[in-house]
Amino acid sequence: MFNVLKLIELAPGLAEAQRQAFRDQLQASTLELPGLHRALLEPAMAGSYNSGDLIWRATFLDRVSGERALGSAGWRRSGAALLDERRRVVRLEHVAFESAARGGVSPPGGLYRVALFCANHAPSAERLARYDAETRAMPRYIRTIRSWQLATTCEATGSRPWTHVWEQEYEDLAGLTGAYMMHPFHWAHIDRWYDPESPHWLVDPYVCHGFCATRAPVIDTAVDAVDGVAR
Amino acid sequence: MNAATPEAITIYVVDDVQAKPGLGEAFLEAYMNRYAPGARARGLTLVHRLVSPPVWLREQSNRLMFVWTAAGAAGVWASKFAGRTDPELAAWWENEAAPYVESRSRSIFSEPADIGALVDV
Secondary structure, X not given: OEEEEEEEEEOOOOOHHXXXXXXXXXXXXXXXXXXXXXXXXXXXXXXXXXXXXXEEEEEEOOHHHHHHHHOOHHHHHOHHXXXXXXXXXXXXXXXXXXXXXXXXXXXXXXXXXXXXXXXXXXXXXXXXXXXXXXXXXXXXHOOOOOEEEEEEOOEEEOOOOXXXXXXXXXXXXXXXXXXXXXXXXXXXXXXXXXXXXXXXXXXXXXXXXXEEEEOOOOOOOOOOOOOOOOO | OOOOOHHHOEXXXXXXXXXXXXXXXXXXXXXXXXXXXXXXXXXXXEEEEEEEOOOOOOOOOOEEEEEEEEEHHHHHHHHHHHHHOOHHHHHHHHHHOHHHEEEEEEEEEOOHHHHHHHHOO
């Protein structure tokens, strides 16, 4: 699978109706993407940070399909043009990544969370491998993670040159704010990679942390349907 | 003691520093003057300062341990978030402390009896 994710911050002066109109237009454009396998467009929930107002994610069967779709005249005329509107979009974080290490089973609905990281502090192959392995171990300790994926980016623009995309799905918000955040594997172990006070510090302190409600599987770990587009 | 609630569990944040030869006492002074006030402001409590061996070595290295406490996971996160985007804090470790430090670790501990409550979240 090939995934493209955008965190979209709308101009603060936009009225609610204008925000909804933007979302509706973007949703319609997204659903017209040729070869689209799965899509998500939901408002980022309160508690998200550096993640703007909308979480947009599109999945294609492979990179060729994705690049063809996003380079199509239809998308350039509609979706891409919308996202380029500086009057309405004031910040855009963008990553593209091929599906990589992942596990679990996406719930039929619940909560999707994505974090964008930039591992730019003294990275080395050995340190990155340890960081990856420990991140992938989190679901073995934190029982509320229903599905997950850790990927490195093949495209990244925005506030940082994002290197990693860390996604999870939960049954509900408590799974994220409770077990995920409060488990000692997180704050007493893996967080050292994010901690400028730790000699293990690896990841830029500026991270994107966004989450939203879902009505269909997102990470798509056990679902191979082509009709999974959340409309 | 096994605490009743996760918030009441004492968490220990430990800096374990091998000072460069002859610089143990100078590092202690720098740590207490330049680092400790900010750590206290971020909600941590310094409960132990330990030096090994208990003599300031001139040609060899002293090991220093600083044991801080926080109130549960929330206390740890509060201290982390308070300092995470503070460039002066990163600069302390990267620039100010580095000339004194041969090696160091930072580890987070609990009493073994508290593990059950801490992972039950």
